[in-house]
Amino acid sequence: xxxxxxxxxxxxxxxxxxVLRQGRLTAAQERAFAQLWPRYGLAxxxxxxxxxxxxxxxxxxxxxxxxxxxxxxxxxxxxxxxxWHWLGVEVxxxxxxxxxxxxxxLGLTNLRVIRHxxxxxxxxxxxxxxxxxxxxxxxxxxxxxxxxKRRIVNPAFRDLLGRALRSGGVFHAATDWEPxxxxxxxxxxxxxxxxxxxxxxxxxxxxPDTRPLTRFERRGERxxxxxxxxxxxxx
Ligand SMILES: C[S@@+](CC[C@H](N)C(=O)[O-])C[C@H]1O[C@@H](n2cnc3c(N)ncnc32)[C@H](O)[C@@H]1O
Numbered sequence: 001x002x003x004x005x006x007x008x009x010x011x012x013x014x015x016x017x018x019v020l021r022q023g024r025l026t027a028a029q030e031r032a033f034a035q036l037w038p039r040y041g042l043a044x045x046x047x048x049x050x051x052x053x054x055x056x057x058x059x060x061x062x063x064x065x066x067x068x069x070x071x072x073x074x075x076x077x078x079x080x081x082x083x084w085h086w087l088g089v090e091v092x093x094x095x096x097x098x099x100x101x102x103x104x105x106l107g108l109t110n111l112r113v114i115r116h117x118x119x120x121x122x123x124x125x126x127x128x129x130x131x132x133x134x135x136x137x138x139x140x141x142x143x144x145x146x147x148x149k150r151r152i153v154n155p156a157f158r159d160l161l162g163r164a165l166r167s168g169g170v171f172h173a174a175t176d177w178e179p180x181x182x183x184x185x186x187x188x189x190x191x192x193x194x195x196x197x198x199x200x201x202x203x204x205x206x207x208p209d210t211r212p213l214t215r216f217e218r219r220g221e222r223x224x225x226x227x228x229x230x231x232x233x234x235x
Pocket of ligand 1: 017018066067068069070089090091092095116117118119136137138139140141152214215216217
């Protein structure tokens with residue numbers, strides 16, 4: 001009978017902001033991993049360095065999108081701003097496969113994909129001050145109180161953002177879950193935060209035109225949820 005008391009291995013396992021779903025890859029996504037991953041994918045694993053200048057040609061602003069889902073928004077933004085370099089990190093394999101196909105369809109040359117936990121990537125791979133922007137659109141809201149500790153926007157995440165962003169660099173989040181939007185404000189504006197609210201204390205930002213509608217945003221809108229944008233700058 002399973003024990004209610006977590007064993008030692010379980011206690012050591014960090015609390016993740018995701019649960020890996022066993023989604024099946026479509027035939028097209030299988031082909032994408034076989035043929036497109038070598039072009040767009042970065043096989044980073046903890047313990048190895050990640051030099052962004054090796055990942056992209058030339059020295060241009062780098063934008064990191066965390067938890068890009070199926071990647072449509074990220075691919076559209078990368079196509080709209082070809083002069084920048086775009087890096088996506090996501091754990092869900094079918095979403096990664098979908099983005100690879102979008103990269104091919106749009107002929108992108110300025111986007112790279114990592115399949116990994118973004119927290120680990122920020123903590124161990126991204127050099128301090130190396131990112132121009134970080135974007136986090138419709139992160140899992142973990143609505144139950146006992147799951148709030150799984151929300152990715154927490155003080156540790158905020159401090160990792162502060163380390164990764166260059167001075168003046170921007171963190172842009174959007175959510176359709178109002179209690180999470182309020183918690184994000186609290187965390188990002190807490191005393192000692194390396195980030196400053198560009199909308200003024202306690203303020204939400206206007207939705208920037210540059211952010212295309214995401215799949216989860218359309219779902220939130222169908223449910224009648226108000227969408228909140230938060231735009232913070234590295235001090
Ligand atoms: C609710 S979905 C939103 C997807 C997309 N941003 C959108 O708006 O359509 C949240 C996504 O974040 C991913 N995710 C959650 N925690 C993550 C982490 N620590 N590292 C990488 N991806 C993560 C999940 O796999 C999921 O695809």
